[in-house]
Amino acid sequence: MNFSIYDFTSFNQWLDKLLYDNLSPFWAVVVEMTVIGLVVLLFYALIGLFLVYAERKVCAFMQNRVGPNRVGPYGFFQTIADLIKLLLKELVHIKNADKLLFNIAPFIVICASFMAIAAIPFAKGLHAIDFDIGILYVIAVSSLGVIGVLLAGWSSNNKYSLIGAMRSGAQIVSYELSVGLSLLTIIVLAGTMQFSQIVEGQANGWFIFKGHIPAFIAFVVFLISSTAETNRGPFDLAEAESELTAGFHTEYSGIKFAFFFLAEYMNMFIVASIAATVFLGGWMPFHVSGWEGFNHVMDFIPPLIWYFGKTFFVIFLMMWFKWTFPRLRIDQLLTLEWKYLLPINLVNILIMAFVVLMGWHF
Amino acid sequence: MKEVVNLPVKNIEEEEYHINMGPQHPSTHGVLRLVVSLQGEIVKSLKPHCGYIHRGIEKMCEKDTYPQIIHLTDRMDYLSAHINNHAVCMLVEKALEVEVPERVKYIRTIIDELNRIASHQLWWCSFGMDMGGLTCFFYGLRDREKILDIFEESFGSRLLHSYYTPGGLMMDIHPNFQKSVKDFIVYFRKKIKDYDDLLTGNIIMQERTKGVGILSKEDAVSYGVTGPSGRGSGFSCDVRKNHPYGVYDKVEFNEILMHEGDTFARYMVRMHEMHESMKIIEQLIDNIPAGDYSVKMKAVLKLPAGEYFQRVEAARGELGVYVLSDGNKTPFRMKFRSPNFSNLSALDHISRGGKIADLVAIGGSLDYVIPDIDR
Amino acid sequence: MNNEQLKERILGLVPDAEFQENKQFLTFLIPPARLHALAQKLRDEEDLAFDFLFCLTGVDLIKQLMVIYHMESTRHKHQLVLKVQTEDRLNPAFDTVCDLWKTAEFHEREVYDLLGIRFNNHPDLRRIFLDEDWKGHPLRKDYTDEVNIVEL
Numbered sequence: 001m002n003f004s005i006y007d008f009t010s011f012n013q014w015l016d017k018l019l020y021d022n023l024s025p026f027w028a029v030v031v032e033m034t035v036i037g038l039v040v041l042l043f044y045a046l047i048g049l050f051l052v053y054a055e056r057k058v059c060a061f062m063q064n065r066v067g068p069n070r071v072g073p074y075g076f077f078q079t080i081a082d083l084i085k086l087l088l089k090e091l092v093h094i095k096n097a098d099k100l101l102f103n104i105a106p107f108i109v110i111c112a113s114f115m116a117i118a119a120i121p122f123a124k125g126l127h128a129i130d131f132d133i134g135i136l137y138v139i140a141v142s143s144l145g146v147i148g149v150l151l152a153g154w155s156s157n158n159k160y161s162l163i164g165a166m167r168s169g170a171q172i173v174s175y176e177l178s179v180g181l182s183l184l185t186i187i188v189l190a191g192t193m194q195f196s197q198i199v200e201g202q203a204n205g206w207f208i209f210k211g212h213i214p215a216f217i218a219f220v221v222f223l224i225s226s227t228a229e230t231n232r233g234p235f236d237l238a239e240a241e242s243e244l245t246a247g248f249h250t251e252y253s254g255i256k257f258a259f260f261f262l263a264e265y266m267n268m269f270i271v272a273s274i275a276a277t278v279f280l281g282g283w284m285p286f287h288v289s290g291w292e293g294f295n296h297v298m299d300f301i302p303p304l305i306w307y308f309g310k311t312f313f314v315i316f317l318m319m320w321f322k323w324t325f326p327r328l329r330i331d332q333l334l335t336l337e338w339k340y341l342l343p344i345n346l347v348n349i350l351i352m353a354f355v356v357l358m359g360w361h362f
Numbered sequence: 363m364k365e366v367v368n369l370p371v372k373n374i375e376e377e378e379y380h381i382n383m384g385p386q387h388p389s390t391h392g393v394l395r396l397v398v399s400l401q402g403e404i405v406k407s408l409k410p411h412c413g414y415i416h417r418g419i420e421k422m423c424e425k426d427t428y429p430q431i432i433h434l435t436d437r438m439d440y441l442s443a444h445i446n447n448h449a450v451c452m453l454v455e456k457a458l459e460v461e462v463p464e465r466v467k468y469i470r471t472i473i474d475e476l477n478r479i480a481s482h483q484l485w486w487c488s489f490g491m492d493m494g495g496l497t498c499f500f501y502g503l504r505d506r507e508k509i510l511d512i513f514e515e516s517f518g519s520r521l522l523h524s525y526y527t528p529g530g531l532m533m534d535i536h537p538n539f540q541k542s543v544k545d546f547i548v549y550f551r552k553k554i555k556d557y558d559d560l561l562t563g564n565i566i567m568q569e570r571t572k573g574v575g576i577l578s579k580e581d582a583v584s585y586g587v588t589g590p591s592g593r594g595s596g597f598s599c600d601v602r603k604n605h606p607y608g609v610y611d612k613v614e615f616n617e618i619l620m621h622e623g624d625t626f627a628r629y630m631v632r633m634h635e636m637h638e639s640m641k642i643i644e645q646l647i648d649n650i651p652a653g654d655y656s657v658k659m660k661a662v663l664k665l666p667a668g669e670y671f672q673r674v675e676a677a678r679g680e681l682g683v684y685v686l687s688d689g690n691k692t693p694f695r696m697k698f699r700s701p702n703f704s705n706l707s708a709l710d711h712i713s714r715g716g717k718i719a720d721l722v723a724i725g726g727s728l729d730y731v732i733p734d735i736d737r
Numbered sequence: 738m739n740n741e742q743l744k745e746r747i748l749g750l751v752p753d754a755e756f757q758e759n760k761q762f763l764t765f766l767i768p769p770a771r772l773h774a775l776a777q778k779l780r781d782e783e784d785l786a787f788d789f790l791f792c793l794t795g796v797d798l799i800k801q802l803m804v805i806y807h808m809e810s811t812r813h814k815h816q817l818v819l820k821v822q823t824e825d826r827l828n829p830a831f832d833t834v835c836d837l838w839k840t841a842e843f844h845e846r847e848v849y850d851l852l853g854i855r856f857n858n859h860p861d862l863r864r865i866f867l868d869e870d871w872k873g874h875p876l877r878k879d880y881t882d883e884v885n886i887v888e889l
Contacts, residue, residue, distance in 0.1 A: 059496075062497055063496070063497050063499075063500040063501075064500050064501065064504055065500065159379065159381060160381075163403075234494065234566055236494070237494075237719065323496060323497050324495065324497060324560070325494070325495060325564060325566050326490065326493035326494040326495040326561070326564060326566050326567045326570065327493060327494025327495075327566070327570075327719075328566055328569075328570070329569075329570055329717060329719040329720070330403065330717075330719070331403075331717070332566075332569055332570070412865055412866060413864075413865060413866035413867060413868075416866040416867070418875060420851075420876065421875055421876055580788075581839070583788050583789050583811055584788065584838055584839040584840065585839045585840050586789065586790060586791060586838070586839075586840030588791075597811070598811070599789075599811075604814070668759070668760075669759055669761075669764075670761065671761055671762065671792070671807065673791075680791065682791060682792050682807070684792060684794055684805075684807075686796060695794075695796045695797070697792070697794040699791060699792040699807075703843060703844075703847075704840050704843070706843070707839070707840055707842060707843040708839075711839075736866060
């Protein structure tokens with residue numbers, strides 16, 4: 001398995017050496033962090049813009065219409081136009097809102113999703129940081145987003161926002177359990193929480209195939225729970241337009257609203273990339289053990305393409321859910337989690353543990 | 363406007379709070395203000411505040427001649443505009459003892475049924491949208507466009523037609539009318555299967571509508587809830603069956619009755635009604651007799667002194683038109699018994715104990731059109 | 738029951754009911770004091786069973802104010818029209834029937850709003866279409882409004 005043309009570890013080492021040779025250790029670290037921060041920020045913004053456009057096009061095609069097609073070729077620059085509009089909008093000051101919390105809330109949401117991106121590997125060696133408790137870190141950090149949601153609802157001084165935020169808070173906290181447990185199933189199979197190890201371990205087959213039944217169940221549960229975590233799809237009653245105007249971000253306008261909006265799409269990207277990494281092999285091409293010729297052909301496709309292809313496939317699935325299904329009510333949503341998904345998850349972990357012990361996986 | 367919230371001051375507990383849904387709200391389908399008294403997520407009581415689109419139609423009718431009144435009736439329940447026109451035309455014709463040609467009766471019945479299908483299509487798409495399945499909105503409207511195109515070809519307008527006039531029709535139907543309608547029936551029979559796949563069979567939608575907003579048959583009769591909402595509770599109130607008009611006595615169709623009385627029953631009644639309407643149209647469309655499209659009426663219509671009442675089955679229930687005439691060319695008193703007014707009066711009763719999300723589903727299933735409530 | 742039998746039955750219950758000629762429905766004008774008792778019997782008696790009040794109309798007959806009740810029985814399929822009227826144009830009042838037919842609650846509010854007829858024992862008699870502080874009752878024949886009504 002030859003990754004030399006696509007291997008970023010050598011590039012990382014070269015960059016490291018350059019910095020440490022020429023600057024004092026303190027400044028080297030500062031420069032390194034700044035560079036990484038800027039690159040991730042840029043990436044974040046670009047992907048966010050692209051995802052908004054993709055959603056509008058996908059939803060339009062499903063609804064028998066065309067979607068944006070005026071600004072730029074095939075409407076490609078529509079999101080940029082929207083962004084400029086949002087930046088120019090007046091920031092409406094709410095009279096009795098808690099100013100500090102009101103202003104902080106969007107930033108907390110953005111920071112939480114920003115931190116989660118850092119740990120995910122895009123290609124071999126191409127990740128900001130490689131924790132040995134990678135998955136745990138990502139789950140922990142993406143849970144911080146709920147603080148931002150609750151603060152937004154509370155500080156808006158508005159009945160609708162409060163109801164929306166409470167609903168959303170209950171929903172996110174409940175579904176984190178399912179997300180964590182379904183990822184735990186794969187950790188049992190992989191034997192490690194470190195992202196790079198998990199991806200390396202899928203070199204001879206993705207976990208969803210290696211772990212057959214329990215891994216597949218875990219994948220389905222993960223998809224459902226992560227859609228609920230990110231307030232998307234049939235679980236979006238926190239921002240249910242037809243009931244409570246816009247839920248917890250009713251009172252936000254301009255750039256702050258843009259942050260919430262962006263954070264929602266980036267959360268979707270993050271959970272999709274976690275699903276792609278943990279279940280579908282991350283940047284690892286599709287290998288079938290035994291078919292060496294096939295594997296060689298697969299290796300020529302760059303890992304970046306594999307990674308983004310899988311992630312966008314999962315994102316497409318999530319968009320498909322949203323535009324097909326009606327919305328669940330809050331009590332049905334919580335019933336789904338506590339009475340159905342949680343028991344399924346627990347049983348699934350036992351099955352997976354059993355499978356691993358008996359060596360019944362590929 | 364002075365803001366007065368006159369809720370009965372019986373038991374306002376500490377934890378109750380009031381929420382306004384409307385008058386501008388994405389899901390009340392018009393300008394209606396619902397003051398909902400909530401305890402947590404549970405609806406304790408509900409007070410509708412109507413009158414935002416009260417135009418005084420009944421007062422205007424006292425100054426208008428009967429052909430002019432037809433145009434006002436379009437604008438009450440604008441989604442079943444033809445059926446409203448039909449009621450007033452029949453009332454005037456019966457009062458003047460004028461017999462319209464068979465051709466007119468056939469055409470009026472066919473167009474009424476097309477209007478009913480169009481109205482149910484709009485109901486379906488907005489019901490789906492309220493539930494959160496936004497794709498339903500586009501599918502329903504896309505198919506409704508076909509009916510509106512047929513209307514536009516024949517009489518020039520898409521929503522408010524005033525095509526019926528006392529004595530017959532304003533002009534004859536377009537030569538393509540029969541073919542267009544037959545093509546539409548074939549097209550829609552295929553599409554309505556998509557509706558069932560997308561929304562009816564969806565487990566989320568069923569969970570949200572089964573057992574929600576139950577209206578018993580006694581309550582339906584007492585509140586005067588007619589139309590598909592009443593038939594979903596087992597109240598057999600179809601005016602086309604009980605007091606037939608047009609050529610409804612010559613066609614075979616079923617009156618759809620369900621007995622659970624919940625939102626899902628009301629939903630299914632409307633879905634089946636679309637099938638029944640297509641059945642009626644199919645039986646009539648090839649047999650339209652030749653003849654005049656109108657009887658020659660006097661220029662000025664004066665109804666003999668007395669009282670007249672006409673009942674028709676609008677898309678949402680029983681529309682009643684009452685006229686007290688003193689022999690002049692304008693009615694002395696004209697009253698419209700609007701189906702949506704009575705349907706709305708049941709909303710408070712059936713939404714108590716449910717959640718806000720249920721309120722949206724129940725409102726969608728009662729399918730009220732506000733201009734008909736306010737007149 | 739056909740109209741003849743109904744007519745006898747009603748006259749038996751309320752002898753001072755005045756029968757009125759009408760081609761469509763069996764129509765009676767009854768004294769206002771008898772309204773509620775008669776309505777209750779009409780709804781509750783087995784052979785009458787008028788459970789569906791399908792129209793409640795208020796009419797301003799220049800000298801009198803009248804309320805007309807159109808009702809039907811879902812079981813026996815017969816229909817009946819009751820009328821009550823009063824000459825008192827300053828404080829017209831009738832008994833409410835909304836404890837018998839719940840649809841009357843909204844309809845009586847409409848009659849109160851547009852014609853000014855009060856209904857005794859109505860649980861919530863306030864205007865339904867017009868603003869709370871509107872002066873006058875528009876459907877009355879002597880209603881004038883220089884601002885909103887354009888006389889041509």
